[in-house]
Amino acid sequence: xxxxxxxxxxxxxxxxxxxxxxxxxxxxxxxxxxxxxxxxxxxxxxxxxxxxxxxxxxxxxxxxxxxxxxxxxxxxxxxxxxxxxxxxxxxxxxxxxxxxxxxxxxxxxxxxxxxxxxxxxxxxxxxxxxxxxxxxxxxxxxxxxxxxxxxxxxxxxxxxxxxxxxxxxxxxxxxxxxxxxxxxxxxxxxxxxxxxxxxxxxxxxxxxxxxxxxxxxxxxxxxxxxxxxxxxxxxxxxxxxxxxxxxxxxxxxxxxxxxxxxxxxxxxxxxxxxxxxxxxxxxxxxxxxxxxxxxxxxxxxxxxxxxxxxxxxxxxxxx
Ligand SMILES: NC(=O)c1ccc[n+]([C@@H]2O[C@H](COP(=O)([O-])OP(=O)(O)OC[C@H]3O[C@@H](n4cnc5c(N)ncnc54)[C@H](OP(=O)(O)O)[C@@H]3O)[C@@H](O)[C@H]2O)c1
Numbered sequence: 001x002x003x004x005x006x007x008x009x010x011x012x013x014x015x016x017x018x019x020x021x022x023x024x025x026x027x028x029x030x031x032x033x034x035x036x037x038x039x040x041x042x043x044x045x046x047x048x049x050x051x052x053x054x055x056x057x058x059x060x061x062x063x064x065x066x067x068x069x070x071x072x073x074x075x076x077x078x079x080x081x082x083x084x085x086x087x088x089x090x091x092x093x094x095x096x097x098x099x100x101x102x103x104x105x106x107x108x109x110x111x112x113x114x115x116x117x118x119x120x121x122x123x124x125x126x127x128x129x130x131x132x133x134x135x136x137x138x139x140x141x142x143x144x145x146x147x148x149x150x151x152x153x154x155x156x157x158x159x160x161x162x163x164x165x166x167x168x169x170x171x172x173x174x175x176x177x178x179x180x181x182x183x184x185x186x187x188x189x190x191x192x193x194x195x196x197x198x199x200x201x202x203x204x205x206x207x208x209x210x211x212x213x214x215x216x217x218x219x220x221x222x223x224x225x226x227x228x229x230x231x232x233x234x235x236x237x238x239x240x241x242x243x244x245x246x247x248x249x250x251x252x253x254x255x256x257x258x259x260x261x262x263x264x265x266x267x268x269x270x271x272x273x274x275x276x277x278x279x280x281x282x283x284x285x286x287x288x289x290x291x292x293x294x295x296x297x298x299x300x301x302x303x304x305x306x307x308x309x310x311x312x313x314x315x316x317x318x319x
Pocket of ligand 1: 012013014015016017018019038039040041042043055068069070071072074075092093094123124125158159160161162163292293296297
């Protein structure tokens with residue numbers, strides 16, 4: 001598919017935070033039209049001009065490609081149905097991220113496989129930022145596997161989905177900041193480790209601690225990386241610039257560190273580096289910022305969809 005004729009796209013889970021973002025982005029995508037949009041409790045409501053229907057009533061064959069923003073554990077069933085109906089799919093849940101049935105859609109690193117894929121597993125939000133920060137170093141053997149890579153990450157509250165939960169009430173999160181899933185218990189860790197091994201050949205230890213940040217959207221990760229040799233500021237920045245030369249959705253900041261305002265509403269990961277002074281063995285701190293709903297979910301799914309359909313990769317996206 002090489003022209004810009006409207007490709008019918010089905011959206012599963014369109015009433016959730018990620019599904020809403022998919023509808024927002026698809027509304028200004030010049031090469032697609034929404035074939036159907038589903039919801040569960042919000043079925044019957046209208047979102048972005050689309051009447052939401054139940055997922056089991058979705059006319060799957062009316063879509064050329066199906067994007068699923070259903071909860072993990074639910075998504076797999078509907079994605080299997082879409083595949084059985086002969087439709088290509090991008091699953092934004094965790095259901096296929098460790099499965100050989102899908103291509104892992106970290107676009108910058110798996111682009112040729114995504115192009116040929118029938119089913120793409122869109123990466124998790126935390127892993128997308130961490131992998132784009134770590135893979136250029138891992139691929140060059142610059143990470144010292146005898147020491148741990150420590151990832152301290154903070155996400156806005158939309159990362160937890162739109163279903164009401166007491167611990168996510170405004171009165172609970174506002175003006176607070178807390179860690180959760182400490183001690184390597186977050187479900188993104190296996191995905192992160194598997195991708196780091198597969199794409200970067202790195203099998204060392206990671207320590208991953210997510211935090212809840214009282215903003216709506218955005219993730220900032222502070223990644224402490226033990227190095228096999230000293231990298232000064234210019235060399236480290238040059239290495240990232242070379243790794244992402246020509247990549248429209250990765251921005252390497254020179255002499256500066258990214259913050260959330262560099263990435264919100266954009267399909268972009270912003271990276272900044274700082275060699276660590278006053279330590280006996282070489283270390284680099286990398287800061288990675290991403291909008292969890294865009295490059296961390298809906299935007300990357302559309303980037304992958306564009307690659308699958310042979311459309312310009314950033315069509316409909318602001319990087
Ligand atoms: N939030 C993020 O930052 C983020 C980032 C990356 C990936 N993801 C993944 O993307 C997916 C969606 O996340 P989200 O944050 O958008 O979740 P969410 O806000 O809870 O939305 C879930 C969607 O699925 C629908 N749904 C729930 N249970 C269903 C069922 N049993 N059958 C059919 N539909 C059902 C919901 O419909 P109703 O609301 O109408 O009931 C809603 O449309 C998840 O798998 C999540 O892990 C999320």
